[in-house]
Amino acid sequence: MQGTRCEPFQSDMKVKIQRGGDVRFYYPDVQVACEEETDRYYNERPCLIVEVLSDSTQRTDRTEKLMAYQTIEYLQEYALLSQDSPYLEVYRRRTAWQRESFSEKQSVTLESIDLTLVVEALYS
Template identity: 45%
Template sequence: MSTRRAPQTAISVDDYLAGELQAEQRHEYIDGQVYAMTGASDRHGLIVNALAYAMTPAARRKGCQLFSSDMKLRLEISGKTLFYYPDLLLSCDPQDRAPYFRRTPCILIEVLSESTARIDRREKLLAYQTLPSLQAYLLVEQDTQRVELYRRDNDWQVEYFEDGTIPLDCIDMALPVADVYVDVQALDADGG
């Protein structure tokens, strides 16, 4: 989740990475420009936690690493360097183990908010498709039970899931949509 602001003087990748180690707030990096990340709602946090909880056993069985919100994704597109913080990043490549970012995820997930949906559906969708390792990109609605799945083996055509299971082939898993929203439903039942 990020907020765009007016461009400033470009900073180097090394300066960005060093700054992120000291920063109290996370920032995304787009070709020398740095953008502060906004805070997340309770619904956002509950969905991210539910996804991580549901996916972790399958990720471990496959020898993969699952990160929620704090691992950067590094991309190189047309000579430009970008760093994003996906809400969830699943990396199964044993050669992709830099301490502060990954380059070859097989699944990326973003939980949509009103302020990030446009960027997640356009900018990030196009950027993420450039990753040869990426098999699936999920966009998860916060306020309604609906997940959008974009898969390489489906030519990146969107598939919608409001119930049933979502295929996550790179970890041999079918993710129940109900598991994604179980804590949000409990929040709603409590009047949240």
């Protein structure tokens, strides 16, 4: 992310979630961290997480991961991108994690990284 401290990571970087003695690690498809991260294998402070939905992962992405990611203090947005058609769902902390849906020609702003784009541009 040019001009910012934010850094994107692909699916080989884990996210660590710790609630009490329960520690879990997930591999999101994309994450962006704007806070300094100190571990080279996982992040604890992403501001944006993006998952690409598939038939085999969408149930976990919409339930288990959604609930787990909401506990990350620094997370501002969780985005779910359809694998098959131009469709994006965004959950934002500032709206109490209410789902917002965007399709093909609609413009969406990922507030956490100050990026506005048309949904279909994600599929180019």
